[in-house]
Amino acid sequence: MPEAASAQPTRAIDGVSEFDRDTAVTRREPGVYDIDLSAGWTIINAVNGGYLLAVLGRALADALPHPDPFTVSAHYLTASQPGPAVVRTETVRTGRTLSTGQASLFQLDEQGQEVERLRVLASYGDLDSLPEDVRTTAKPPAMPPxxxxxxxxxxxxxxxxxxxxxxxxxxxxxxxxxxxxxxxxxxxxxxxxxxxxxxxxxxxxxxxxxxxxxxxxxxxxxxxxxxxxxxxxxxxxxxxxxxxxxxxxxxxxxxxxxxxxxxxxxxxxxxxxxxxxxxxxxxxxx
Amino acid sequence: MPEAASAQPTRAIDGVSEFDRDTAVTRREPGVYDIDLSAGWTIINAVNGGYLLAVLGRALADALPHPDPFTVSAHYLTASQPGPAVVRTETVRTGRTLSTGQASLFQLDEQGQEVERLRVLASYGDLDSLPEDVRTTAKPPAMPPxxxxxxxxxxxxxxxxxxxxxxxxxxxxxxxxxxxxxxxxxxxxxxxxxxxxxxxxxxxxxxxxxxxxxxxxxxxxxxxxxxxxxxxxxxxxxxxxxxxxxxxxxxxxxxxxxxxxxxxxxxxxxxxxxxxxxxxxxxxxx
Incomplete structure (x- = not known):
């Protein structure tokens, strides 16, 4: 067990983490969300793909009846830019254990036309409802402290x-x-x-x-x-x-x-x- | 090299393979395809998920400008049954090297309502256009002849x-x-x-x-x-x-x-x- 794992984490001063603040989506109407993509998650001007996935993941968590992403498949279409964006979601199927949704992120191009940045299909469930059983042959990666x-x-x-x-x-x-x-x-x-x-x-x-x-x-x-x-x-x-x-x-x-x-x-x-x-x-x- | 690999394959007598016949989709209108799901690809009454993926794959190959599936992500929603089905596709983005599409398979339930069976996001390209370079550490599976x-x-x-x-x-x-x-x-x-x-x-x-x-x-x-x-x-x-x-x-x-x-x-x-x-x-x- 690494020593740092038991250390008390240092929270952001205002109590809201950078990640929570920068992935927060605002519901405009049912299934449609606004977000200002932060320039804080860019690599050489490109917005990180994992950050974008977390943004769509939070929108779907709001739109779907289940809270946790179980499997999320994203196809990346065009390069996102920091700035305003809209997430449009669709509830594809709701079930007792799993629900499936779709989400797309759009931004306006220089002509004011909506351009789709990435599209996601995802199935959500409740991680806390799963049984404790684990039968795994996977081993943690061998890595220095x-x-x-x-x-x-x-x-x-x-x-x-x-x-x-x-x-x-x-x-x-x-x-x-x-x-x-x-x-x-x-x-x-x-x-x-x-x-x-x-x-x-x-x-x-x-x-x-x-x-x-x-x-x-x-x-x-x-x-x-x-x-x-x-x-x-x-x-x-x-x-x-x-x-x-x-x-x-x-x-x-x-x-x-x-x-x-x-x-x-x-x-x-x-x-x-x-x-x-x-x-x-x-x-x-x- | 296995001996069978060099043997002349035996074709179906009428020249059309069972797989080609049973995955053939008929274009009803642009982007919409009819198919009769064959009972020949079932396991204990359930239609095989790989067979369904091949059906949607062929519909998207017709709908998109590129011929070959490069990456196909499917979320399975409800159990498909042998019999008539309709595939609805959407061209999400077309590019020079890759194009991305979406496809869903629907069947009618007992009340005559369309029920979605699975939904797919896929990016297509042209396998023949890729450079020959291979740098792989992957090894074929050790397996008896x-x-x-x-x-x-x-x-x-x-x-x-x-x-x-x-x-x-x-x-x-x-x-x-x-x-x-x-x-x-x-x-x-x-x-x-x-x-x-x-x-x-x-x-x-x-x-x-x-x-x-x-x-x-x-x-x-x-x-x-x-x-x-x-x-x-x-x-x-x-x-x-x-x-x-x-x-x-x-x-x-x-x-x-x-x-x-x-x-x-x-x-x-x-x-x-x-x-x-x-x-x-x-x-x-x-």
């Missing part, structure tokens, strides 16, 4: 592509997956790190949607550089996370034809596998 | 839950993942086998959508029995498959709270990883 891991603030080499979002995250990467920052990528396609929110807010199902897409791309560890845009990202939330830092492990096994998959696992401080995700992304081959 | 594997016809124990669909598939399971059929599940959550269409039709991107959901559930290898309904299934098609039998490997690492993931890999006769999928399914805990 947090104090032996490195974040963007630990330089010397600045983490490529890290901008505003790094100030909002507590991200400490396993040095064995950081060779690329020194020009020596391992070629294994792995990225591992400790993850939390910088203001100490504890994880919940919505911050898990952010966590799976917040590490540097595994493509860097494969020796590629440059942008790796997500085509599709599906997250399964399997358990409500315990307080304390998360461990995130991302692996790519198959880079082929200019596309690669990124498989993420998120583990909580109780050693529970709390989320699994897979995305298909485009890689610019060097 | 086909003649040392077993299908439903090899008894003695009938494969639980196998009905009409087994007559349309060439399915030979690795005996090390078949202990459950003799009352001795390995507990590893693995299922592996050789896969093809019984009439010898060679694989294509649409039959890959079937292949990822055609083996017995890994839950059987975990000692569970009974129905394991799919909540969500996402498939990535990574490469156009070469002629010959496929190898399909499915693993479950985390059965928890009554849900499990099934990760499938499909390898072709050229040892290329041609598809990856993950589904979230519900398990009835014993």
């Amino acid at each position: 947090m104090e032996q891991c490195f974040g963007p603030e630990d330089g010397p080499a600045p983490v490529d592509g890290s901008t505003a979002i790094t100030e909002r995250l507590m991200l400490k990467l396993d040095p064995s997956t950081l060779g690329w920052a020194l020009g020596q990528p391992s070629g294994k396609g792995e990225m591992r790190g400790w993850f939390g929110l910088a203001d100490g807010r504890d994880p919940d199902p919505f911050s898990l949607l952010l966590a799976v897409d917040a590490l540097p791309p595994t493509a860097f560890d494969l020796g590629l550089s440059g942008w790796v845009p997500t085509v599709e990202l599906t997250v399964h939330v399997r358990c409500r996370p315990a307080p304390g830092p998360l461990r995130v492990s991302i692996t790519t096994r198959n880079l082929a034809g200019g596309f690669l998959e990124e498989d993420a696992e998120v583990w909580d401080s109780d050693d529970r596998l709390v989320a699994q995700s897979r995305q298909l992304a485009r890689a610019r081959l060097a | 086909m003649e040392q594997c077993f299908g439903p016809e090899d008894g003695p124990a009938p494969v639980d839950g196998s009905t009409a669909i087994t007559e349309r598939l060439m399915l030979k399971l690795d005996p090390s993942t078949l202990g459950w059929a003799l009352g001795q599940p390995s507990g590893k959550g693995e299922m592996r086998g050789w896969f093809g269409l019984a009439d010898g039709r060679d694989p294509d991107p649409f039959s890959l959508l079937l292949a990822v959901d055609a083996l017995p559930p890994t839950a059987f290898d975990l000692g569970l029995s009974g129905w394991v309904p799919t909540v969500e299934l996402t498939v990535h098609v990574r490469c156009r498959p070469a002629p010959g039998p496929l190898r399909v490997s499915i693993t479950t690492r985390n059965l928890a709270g009554g849900f499990l993931e099934e990760d499938a890999e499909v390898w072709d006769s050229d040892d290329r990883l041609v598809a990856q999928s993950r589904q979230l399914a519900r398990a009835r805990l014993a």
Whole structure:
């Protein structure tokens, strides 16, 4: 158990975390929500895909009768910009255990036309209603303790592509997956790190949607550089996370034809596998 | 290389394979398609989820400007029945390299009301346009040759839950993942086998959508029995498959709270990883 997991988290001074404030949606009418996408979650001017997923996730949690995202599938269409956006949701089916919804995020282009940024299909349930049974062969990622891991603030080499979002995250990467920052990528396609929110807010199902897409791309560890845009990202939330830092492990096994998959696992401080995700992304081959 | 991979495939006598005939959709108007869901792809009266995905995949291939499914995310809503159905598609975005669409399958209930069976978001491209580069650490599954594997016809124990669909598939399971059929599940959550269409039709991107959901559930290898309904299934098609039998490997690492993931890999006769999928399914805990 990491020492930091038992430490008292530091909350934002006004009592509202940056993540909660910046993912809050305002209901305009039933199923339609307004949001001002924050510039605080951008990487080189692009709004982080996990942050966008958390925004749509919160809108669907309001629109659907069940509170927690169980499985969320997002197809990314155009690049979102910081600023005003509208989320339109549709309740597809409501059931006793699960309900399914759809959500899209729109922004206005320079001509004032609505442009769709991403579309999501998601099935929601109640994590607290699930039985306690666990039969798992999955093991938490082998990783050094947090104090032996490195974040963007630990330089010397600045983490490529890290901008505003790094100030909002507590991200400490396993040095064995950081060779690329020194020009020596391992070629294994792995990225591992400790993850939390910088203001100490504890994880919940919505911050898990952010966590799976917040590490540097595994493509860097494969020796590629440059942008790796997500085509599709599906997250399964399997358990409500315990307080304390998360461990995130991302692996790519198959880079082929200019596309690669990124498989993420998120583990909580109780050693529970709390989320699994897979995305298909485009890689610019060097 | 398996011997059968180089053998001349046996085609259906009329030149149209069962799979092509039973997934053919008829355009009623732009974006709307009729289909008669065949009873030939059922397991204990339920229409196979991979077959349904192939039907929607073919409708979207007609509706979108790109021919091949790259990533298809399906959320299953209600149980489909053999018989008439309508597929409604929407073109969400068209781009140079990729286009994204949505499709839903509807059937009429006893009161004549349309009921949605499943909804799909999918991004399509052209597999033939991709560069040849492959940098993969993925290895084909270790599996005995086909003649040392077993299908439903090899008894003695009938494969639980196998009905009409087994007559349309060439399915030979690795005996090390078949202990459950003799009352001795390995507990590893693995299922592996050789896969093809019984009439010898060679694989294509649409039959890959079937292949990822055609083996017995890994839950059987975990000692569970009974129905394991799919909540969500996402498939990535990574490469156009070469002629010959496929190898399909499915693993479950985390059965928890009554849900499990099934990760499938499909390898072709050229040892290329041609598809990856993950589904979230519900398990009835014993």
